Amino acid sequence: MIYFSIDKDKMGLLSAKKSMHHAIMTWGGIALIGQWLFSAYIFILYAMPLVLGITKQAELVSPTSGYDASGSVQSAVFFGHIIPAIILAISGLFQLIPQMRKRFVHFHRWNGRIFFTLGLGLRLSNLGAMGITLNGLLIPIAVILAWKYAVSQQFAQHRRFAVHSFLLVNGVWTFRLYLMGWYMLNQGKNGNTSTLDGPVDIFFSFACYLLPMLVAELYFWAVRQTLERVKWLITGLFILGSGITLLGIVAAFIMMWYPRVNKILMLIG
Numbered sequence: 001m002i003y004f005s006i007d008k009d010k011m012g013l014l015s016a017k018k019s020m021h022h023a024i025m026t027w028g029g030i031a032l033i034g035q036w037l038f039s040a041y042i043f044i045l046y047a048m049p050l051v052l053g054i055t056k057q058a059e060l061v062s063p064t065s066g067y068d069a070s071g072s073v074q075s076a077v078f079f080g081h082i083i084p085a086i087i088l089a090i091s092g093l094f095q096l097i098p099q100m101r102k103r104f105v106h107f108h109r110w111n112g113r114i115f116f117t118l119g120l121g122l123r124l125s126n127l128g129a130m131g132i133t134l135n136g137l138l139i140p141i142a143v144i145l146a147w148k149y150a151v152s153q154q155f156a157q158h159r160r161f162a163v164h165s166f167l168l169v170n171g172v173w174t175f176r177l178y179l180m181g182w183y184m185l186n187q188g189k190n191g192n193t194s195t196l197d198g199p200v201d202i203f204f205s206f207a208c209y210l211l212p213m214l215v216a217e218l219y220f221w222a223v224r225q226t227l228e229r230v231k232w233l234i235t236g237l238f239i240l241g242s243g244i245t246l247l248g249i250v251a252a253f254i255m256m257w258y259p260r261v262n263k264i265l266m267l268i269g
Helices: 002-052 073-096 098-103 105-121 130-151 155-169 171-186 199-223 228-268
Strands: none
Touching (some): 002 228, 105 155, 130 155, 130 171, 130 199
16 A cells, blocks of 8 residues: 555656646747747738838838838837847747757757847837836846856756746737737726826736746746645646737737738738
8 A cells, every 4th residue: 555655646746747847838839829920920010011112001000110111220220129029039939948958959059149149139128118127127137147057057047047038038028918818808908008007007017027937936946846736736827827828819919910910911912
């Protein structure tokens, strides 16, 4: 009976650990799809009209200013922000996939250097919210620590701060998902303003990176624990996070990405 009890406990712990791993991979897969959809949205909205010479017509669809092909300083700054955003969205999650780290070491290193460099360059946002400003201030701290631990080959700490760097760099992206998901649930604004300084806007401006970072820290803590229920708790948190991320992606696609992309494709057609 004693040996059976020990084996059962080990099996339960392995099952909880495996479930936690699958929940994390599910969230990662959903986030990857969302980021690549966002990359396609940015490419079609800004790059294609520039290549095809229809920027004047596309300006009516663009939600931002400074978008033209004049070669002015304003347009250079604009595209200097947009192009790195596309690269970050495409490459970021590759850094968190264990198989990529193990099988493609050189790619992981160079992709990480590019991600960290671009992340530092894009640390300031134009949303004007206090939470997003703090997000921008935390990015260089996390990036520098991730880089420092990578150089000193302290890989456990490197992975920890690399995850935080990823979450911070993608804070504005997550903010948009939270906002669109909130709009969909409420069928419109509720606690929001046009200048993004309503109570819900301010909450999301902090929550878009602090909540994911808290869950990440709980995961790193759970990995060190031997209690089965701890790992099941983190599994539940990642399942909840996957649902929130999926809701935000669907809402952003329906309410923002698809309508604008469709207008651009109609201009091209």
